[in-house]
Amino acid sequence: MNDLPIKLTLAGNAASKIIDKYGITSSEHIRLRDIAFREGAFVIEEPVARATASLVKSKNGATIRISPFDRPERKRFSIAHELGHLKLNHVEGKLQKACTEKDMRSWYKKSIETEANYFASELILPTTLIGRMCDVEEVDFEPVKKIAKKFRASLTATAMKFVQLNSEKCAFIYSEAGKILWSCKSADWKPFIQSGKILESGTEVYNFFKGKELYKEPIEVEANSWFNSDIDDEYIVEHSIGSHEFESVLTLLWIRPE
Numbered sequence: 001m002n003d004l005p006i007k008l009t010l011a012g013n014a015a016s017k018i019i020d021k022y023g024i025t026s027s028e029h030i031r032l033r034d035i036a037f038r039e040g041a042f043v044i045e046e047p048v049a050r051a052t053a054s055l056v057k058s059k060n061g062a063t064i065r066i067s068p069f070d071r072p073e074r075k076r077f078s079i080a081h082e083l084g085h086l087k088l089n090h091v092e093g094k095l096q097k098a099c100t101e102k103d104m105r106s107w108y109k110k111s112i113e114t115e116a117n118y119f120a121s122e123l124i125l126p127t128t129l130i131g132r133m134c135d136v137e138e139v140d141f142e143p144v145k146k147i148a149k150k151f152r153a154s155l156t157a158t159a160m161k162f163v164q165l166n167s168e169k170c171a172f173i174y175s176e177a178g179k180i181l182w183s184c185k186s187a188d189w190k191p192f193i194q195s196g197k198i199l200e201s202g203t204e205v206y207n208f209f210k211g212k213e214l215y216k217e218p219i220e221v222e223a224n225s226w227f228n229s230d231i232d233d234e235y236i237v238e239h240s241i242g243s244h245e246f247e248s249v250l251t252l253l254w255i256r257p258e
């Protein structure tokens, strides 16, 4: 995580402090409503107009509103995201902060929403607890799914953490409507992945956006179809999962060691 902008690193650190403060050593200990309460925010489930969650500060503390209609993992993320706004002092001088579904999916823009997301990601998926689970021999979505299930987190947030904590050369890519939207990588990953790049034939993601079914298993694809390859390997491993609901694809790329 060393090449992260400083504000995102600080947001993660603020969440790590909470994990340390309450002596959290397992996924079951991450009871977000209790943590939020101890940190000064009361959580209630109530529809929020034109948003998915909100934070309202008052003299006596703060109230986090989350949508009662969201999935459990989404509710957890909303609580952690709003707590992030509170702990990172994003609501100073304001009456309230309302956040949309889009805000909660902002991982690559310079904004307080991205900071709140990094805070939430570290609170729900603490580096100290998932580090060892990211140490795997084969890079694909199987370990990511296991971690996501255990920690009740989204696949996207988990996959980001997974590649950042991984000792293999791997990258996580988020694509929408036939284009790479953003990516993140392991410390040893060298090839440049261009955001905004139109996906080329030869990648699994391209096939998805052309209406084909994706392989369930990881497959080998030509490295050149993903990026201008300056690596020795001609082929890399791609594992992609598509969502017709969001017209998006999550991809793990892996340069398999010799």
Ligand SMILES: [Zn+2]
Pocket (backbone or CB within 6 Å): 081, 085, 098, 099, 100, 103, 112, 113, 116
């Ligand atoms: Zn927000």
